Amino acid sequence: PPVIVIEPLTSRPSPPASTVSVPPVTVSVGEAVSLTAFTPSSEATTVMSPAVSSFRKRTARRRRSPMRRSSAEAMTDRPTNFLVTGGAGFIGSAVCRRLAANPALHVTNVDKLTYAGNLASLRQIENAHNYLFVRADINEEARILDLLRRREIDVIMHLAAESHVDRSISGPGDFITTNINGTFNLLEAFRDTKGQKFLHVSTDEVFGSLGETGFFTETTPYAPNSPYSASKASSDLLVRAYHHTYGLPTLI
Secondary structure (H helix, E strand, O other): OOEEEEOOOOOOOOOOOOOOOOOOEEEEOOOOOOEEEEOOOOOEEEEOOHHHHHHHHHHHHHHHOOOOOOHHHHHHOOOEEEEEEOOOOHHHHHHHHHHHOOOOEEEEEEEOOOOOOOHHHHOOOOOOOOEEEEEOOOOOHHHHHHHHHHOOOOEEEEOOOOOOHHHHHHOHHHHHHHHHHHHHHHHHHHHHHOOOEEEEOOOHHHHOOOOOOOOOOOOOOOOOOOHHHHHHHHHHHHHHHHHHHHOOOEEO
16 A cells, blocks of 8 residues: 655754654555654653644544444434423423424423413424324323333433422322322333333422431432322332333432
8 A cells, every 4th residue: 555654844843852753654555644743751752743733632532522322323314202280380391492492302391280270481492393292191191101102212311290388288189199099000111102202300398307407318218298299109118119220210
């Protein structure tokens, strides 16, 4: 094959005394070129051909990307499909708007539209090509499972929950039904369809109450003090159990 001869440029000023001159190097075309000059501190500076440098930069960018898709996804160019429960709520609607802003993501919003649901917060994306709203209860087992299958859901972001301590004191039944049974139903549907990630949104209420000072961490023991916090702690433990028992890719 043809060869390239690399020699120090004679038109440039002589290298400083602290740097060792590099002798001529002969290499084959396409071979990575590395010329190393050592300073008195023994630190090395590597010079490589532009083609090799560009290749390494592209490879590094691909390795760093957190959203790399599998080979099957790359072949079909299929978008990532999200199911957001409670997506008409204050936090859930913000999540849906953020996700739908990315055309590579498809968002299915499931909400029962109780007192906390407000479709007005979703008007800016209601006609988006990658967004769909479905009014449903997460305890509708057959419907939820069918939705996950038809929409080919990859990621569930589970925000739907009965909330507020005072409401749980006056009517705890709804909290048990939605927060515990509803989470169980979603986990079963997710297990059946073999999704990629189940994100379960909890609350700091599961850790109990704080006084005038102090703070909670993720290692604080659970100490729920109301039907609301007890139902959320129960749903957290269900998600944890499904991860350890069935190997589901969950995150609390």
